[in-house]
Amino acid sequence: MKYIDEFRDGGVARKxxxxxxxxxxxxxxxxxxxxCGGHTHAISRYGLEDLLPPAxxxxxxxxxxVCVLPIGRIxxxxxxxxxxxxxxxxxxxxxxxxxxxxxxxxxxxxxxxxIRMVQSTQDALALARKLPDRQVVFFxxxxxTTTPPTAVAVKRAxxxxxxxxxxxxxxxxxxxxxxxxxxxxxxxxxxxxxxIGPAHVSTxxxxxxxxxxxxxxxxxxxxxxxxxxxxxxxxxxxxxxINQGRAEVENEFVRAVTETGNAKAQALxxxxxxxxxxxxxxGLGSVAHSALRxxxxxxxxxxxxxxxxxxxxxxxxxxxxxxxxxxxxxRPSQCKLFGTTCTPENPMGACMVSAExxxxxxxxxxxxxxxxxxxP
Amino acid sequence: xxxxxRAHPRPLDFAHGRVDLGHGGGGRAMAQxxxxxxxxxxxxxxxxxxxxxxxxEVPAGRMVMTTxxxxxxxxxxxxxxxxxxxxxxxxxxxxxxxxxxxxxxxGFIIEEGFPLADLRxxxxxxxxxxxxxxxxxxxxxxxxVERGKGDGIFITTAGIGMVxxxxxxxxxxxxxxxxxxxxxxxxxxxxAVMSCREGLEFxxxxxxxxxxxxxxVAAMVAVAPGIRCLRDPTRGGLSATLNELAxxxxxxxxxxxAAIPVRPEVRGACELLGLDPLHVANEGKLIxxxxxxxxxxLLTAMRAHPLGGDxxxxxxxxxxxxxxxQMETALGGQRVVDWLTGEQLPRxx
Amino acid sequence: xxxxxPALVIELLPDDMAKVEVGGVRQKxxxxxxxxxxxxxxxxxxxxxxxxxxxxxEAANTLALFDELARPPAEVA
Numbered sequence: 124m125k126y127i128d129e130f131r132d133g134g135v136a137r138k139x140x141x142x143x144x145x146x147x148x149x150x151x152x153x154x155x156x157x158x159c160g161g162h163t164h165a166i167s168r169y170g171l172e173d174l175l176p177p178a179x180x181x182x183x184x185x186x187x188x189v190c191v192l193p194i195g196r197i198x199x200x201x202x203x204x205x206x207x208x209x210x211x212x213x214x215x216x217x218x219x220x221x222x223x224x225x226x227x228x229x230x231x232x233x234x235x236x237x238i239r240m241v242q243s244t245q246d247a248l249a250l251a252r253k254l255p256d257r258q259v260v261f262f263x264x265x266x267x268t269t270t271p272p273t274a275v276a277v278k279r280a281x282x283x284x285x286x287x288x289x290x291x292x293x294x295x296x297x298x299x300x301x302x303x304x305x306x307x308x309x310x311x312x313x314x315x316x317x318x319i320g321p322a323h324v325s326t327x328x329x330x331x332x333x334x335x336x337x338x339x340x341x342x343x344x345x346x347x348x349x350x351x352x353x354x355x356x357x358x359x360x361x362x363x364x365i366n367q368g369r370a371e372v373e374n375e376f377v378r379a380v381t382e383t384g385n386a387k388a389q390a391l392x393x394x395x396x397x398x399x400x401x402x403x404x405x406g407l408g409s410v411a412h413s414a415l416r417x418x419x420x421x422x423x424x425x426x427x428x429x430x431x432x433x434x435x436x437x438x439x440x441x442x443x444x445x446x447x448x449x450x451x452x453x454r455p456s457q458c459k460l461f462g463t464t465c466t467p468e469n470p471m472g473a474c475m476v477s478a479e480x481x482x483x484x485x486x487x488x489x490x491x492x493x494x495x496x497x498x499p
Numbered sequence: 500x501x502x503x504x505r506a507h508p509r510p511l512d513f514a515h516g517r518v519d520l521g522h523g524g525g526g527r528a529m530a531q532x533x534x535x536x537x538x539x540x541x542x543x544x545x546x547x548x549x550x551x552x553x554x555x556e557v558p559a560g561r562m563v564m565t566t567x568x569x570x571x572x573x574x575x576x577x578x579x580x581x582x583x584x585x586x587x588x589x590x591x592x593x594x595x596x597x598x599x600x601x602x603x604x605x606g607f608i609i610e611e612g613f614p615l616a617d618l619r620x621x622x623x624x625x626x627x628x629x630x631x632x633x634x635x636x637x638x639x640x641x642x643x644v645e646r647g648k649g650d651g652i653f654i655t656t657a658g659i660g661m662v663x664x665x666x667x668x669x670x671x672x673x674x675x676x677x678x679x680x681x682x683x684x685x686x687x688x689x690x691a692v693m694s695c696r697e698g699l700e701f702x703x704x705x706x707x708x709x710x711x712x713x714x715x716v717a718a719m720v721a722v723a724p725g726i727r728c729l730r731d732p733t734r735g736g737l738s739a740t741l742n743e744l745a746x747x748x749x750x751x752x753x754x755x756x757a758a759i760p761v762r763p764e765v766r767g768a769c770e771l772l773g774l775d776p777l778h779v780a781n782e783g784k785l786i787x788x789x790x791x792x793x794x795x796x797l798l799t800a801m802r803a804h805p806l807g808g809d810x811x812x813x814x815x816x817x818x819x820x821x822x823x824x825q826m827e828t829a830l831g832g833q834r835v836v837d838w839l840t841g842e843q844l845p846r847x848x
Numbered sequence: 849x850x851x852x853x854p855a856l857v858i859e860l861l862p863d864d865m866a867k868v869e870v871g872g873v874r875q876k877x878x879x880x881x882x883x884x885x886x887x888x889x890x891x892x893x894x895x896x897x898x899x900x901x902x903x904x905x906e907a908a909n910t911l912a913l914f915d916e917l918a919r920p921p922a923e924v925a
Contacts, residue, residue, distance in 0.1 A: 124763070124766065124767060124770065124853075124854075124870055124871040125854070125856065125890070126854035126890060126902055126907055127770070127853065127854060127870075129911055130911075131829060131830070133757075133829055133830045133831055135914050135915070136830045136831070137830075137831060138914075138915075139914060159850070160848055160850075161848070161850055161851065167834060168828070168834060169828045169829070169830045169832050169834070170827075170828045170830065170831075170832020170833040170834045171830065171832050172832065173831065173832040173833050174830065174831060174832055187848060188848060189848055214846070214847045214848075214895070215844040215845045215846050215847070216844075216846045216847055216848050218844055219840075219841075219844070240844070240845075242699065242700070242772075242845060242847070242895065242896055243877075243878070243895050243896025243897070244895070244896070245878055245896050245897075246896070265847070265848070265850070265895075266850060268850035268852065268894050268899065269847065269850065269894065269895060271881050271897070271899070272878075272881070272894075272895050272896070272897045275878065275880045275881065275897070321850070322850070322852075323850040323852040323892065323894055323899065324850060326852075326892055326899050326900040327899060327900075349852075351830050352914060356910075356913075356914055375910070377903070377906040377909065377910060378902050378903050378904075378906040378907035378910055379854075379892050379900055379902055379903070380900075385881060385882070385899060385900050387881055387882065387883060388881045388899065391880075391881070467840055468840040477848060478846065478848075479848060486837070487835065487837045488834040488835055488837070489834060489835065490835060491821070491823045491825055491833070491835045492833075494821050494823075700875065700876065701873050701874060701875045702873070702874040702875070703872065703873045703874070704872070705872075705873075763871045763872050764871060764872040764873050766871050767869075767870040767871020767872055767873035768871075768873045770853055770870060770871065771853060771870055771873060771875060771893075773851045846851060847850075847851055847894070847895050848850060848851060
């Protein structure tokens with residue numbers, strides 16, 4: 124696969140890893156957060172930690188929109204699916220996430236709710252056209268990468284007068300979340316030396332939006348592609364910035380990310396959606412100006428205006444350490460629930476509910492590191 | 500009074516007819532269906548006797564028996580259908596004990612309204628697969644359920660076979676140091692079936708690898724009777740099967756990603772959907788755990804067989820109280836190959 | 849997050865759609881979020897939409913840079 128396989132070359136990976144080893148000062152720690160769940164997944168799935176010297180510590184951030192969606196919003200989606208005449212349409216990622224009382228969309232479907240999986244908002248629109256007597260509600264989740272497709276769908280629905288289509292909007296924003304983590308008081312967040320910035324979010328928003336955080340908090344940010352060589356190169360670029368005392372935004376993913384990003388997509392999003400004053404992030408608490416809702420001009424397509432969707436305050440198990448894990452203060456194996464009560468089969472908190480949450484990734488790919496008795 | 504020469508007033512309308520409740524009622528309609536479709540297609544002495552059971556001589560020795568249910572959707576997919584799958588799957592379950600399959604049974608639960616054309620297509624495909632494998636369907640059963648109470652058609656099977664003397668193949672026999680071999684590319688069947696499923700629109704030239712593996716197994720057992728375990732990685736893929744064997748045998752495993760053959764189209768489809776080929780079903784492949792000294796001989800024998808051309812040594816068993824299946828990634832890092840909770844779902848994140 | 853792939857555009861379709869290919873597997877995607885896409889281009893695809901064009905020159909530069917960056921800074925001109 125072109126532009127994929129070349130960026131997975133084992134020989135080049137080892138070369139870059141050797142360079143990192145040569146340049147990372149062994150007496151100091153380089154605490155690097157990858158914000159994006161896709162990077163968490165790539166690191167675990169390829170075992171990249173094994174190629175890096177111990178001085179490099181990779182911390183998994185909250186860039187997983189499935190993970191950070193509060194339980195209350197999942198409950199709301201399940202509530203919507205239970206309304207008469209509603210067909211709830213969702214991406215596959217949300218189907219197994221449990222809301223309150225261990226009910227997930229998949230379980231609600233088994234109990235009779237009309238819930239369907241789609242790969243694209245195009246499919247959601249097609250379903251609304253095909254089922255004029257059903258209220259097709261699209262469960263919109265995701266960061267800035269996934270938001271423009273929702274905007275396209277809403278505009279299309281308006282043009283076609285597709286009055287049975289609506290969106291339950293949970294889109295969230297990356298730069299405010301990064302600033303929130305960097306700005307947290309010292310006792311509430313791990314000391315971070317640098318950020319590996321999201322790949323595909325940045326194809327939409329460009330790399331300029333990260334400059335404010337880099338300048339204000341004096342931390343380097345390197346935008347990295349999702350392939351393992353991209354991640355390794357970004358680590359090398361961060362090590363160099365840290366060694367040289369720089370705090371700039373650098374772009375490793377030049378083949379897809381520009382300074383200003385995709386203007387057409389940004390304009391469409393700005394036309395259809397607006398900022399919410401505040402939004403709850405599971406594990407992080409309330410973050411100001413970090414999420415979007417439909418503009419009043421598109422109120423007709425806003426599921427939260429069409430139905431009295433309940434706003435619940437459901438919270439996680441008090442023993443769940445996701446909050447500290449998302450901020451890099453603790454590792455998954457330091458949570459009492461990890462691997463005992465809390466597994467991907469029975470997730471208790473944000474970090475376990477999605478394949479790329481820190482705890483799920485550690486469980487699925489890395490938990491053998493917690494034990495050392497395996498021998499050939 | 501003499502009985503009319505023709506048993507049934509009108510032959511079955513395979514072009515436009517549908518299965519109705521009468522066809523499962525045990526009366527003339529069912530007899531006609533059995534005769535004009537099932538017996539005609541499967542065409543073997545046992546079935547042609549038209550008893551409710553088949554009687555036959557059995558060789559002395561160790562017999563194996565297996566049973567399976569087939570509920571796949573869609574019924575027809577590139578490279579196969581529910582009928583051929585039923586034959587291959589059952590023959591394979593018998594073969595994974597190292598046994599020579601002798602015969603099969605097939606029970607059909609058909610939904611009222613199911614087109615006779617589709618039923619004939621399924622049964623004829625099954626009959627072809629059975630003949631090619633040399634394993635007859637000697638007895639069967641037919642039931643019809645009301646519309647809405649069945650997903651078109653369900654097929655249940657049983658299979659029996661005989662284990663050659665000196666062969667003891669079972670999931671708990673793997674030991675530290677044993678070699679792990681696979682007979683070919685991973686993920687073909689699952690991706691081929693997914694490409695037809697609604698809601699997952701993608702096009703590919705890939706076909707299912709559905710195949711009967713008993714002759715491959717016979718060739719393997721002939722050169723290495725000391726094989727410890729055989730299993731076909733069906734639902735759940737390679738990862739589920741390796742984890743099952745590791746748990747049964749109470750060993751760990753260490754495998755190498757670079758050694759596992761995966762077709763480019765399977766890689767491409769899995770990338771698009773966010774799936775891992777190691778979790779995707781196969782229906783014409785097997786995993787073999789053998790003493791390390793047998794690995795080279797077995798690989799040669801497997802690669803010489805039409806169904807084993809891409810066979811590979813992918814790793815070894817090791818002592819591990821946690822029974823982890825560890826994998827060295829293509830980049831040289833380490834990760835666990837885990838056992839999934841349920842079926843893999845496509846993801847966008 | 850944001851599973852997205854570089855895919856080859858093989859055919860333009862009506863209604864602002866295109867057929868793309870990854871590793872021999874073909875899919876239809878929307879071009880509503882991009883402009884000036886032609887068969888032969890590579891696009892980054894996410895949830896059935898092309899999000900941006902991939903720049904082949906920059907891709908080649910990156911691969912070359914891997915090689916150069918993997919040498920200690922003193923050696924880089």
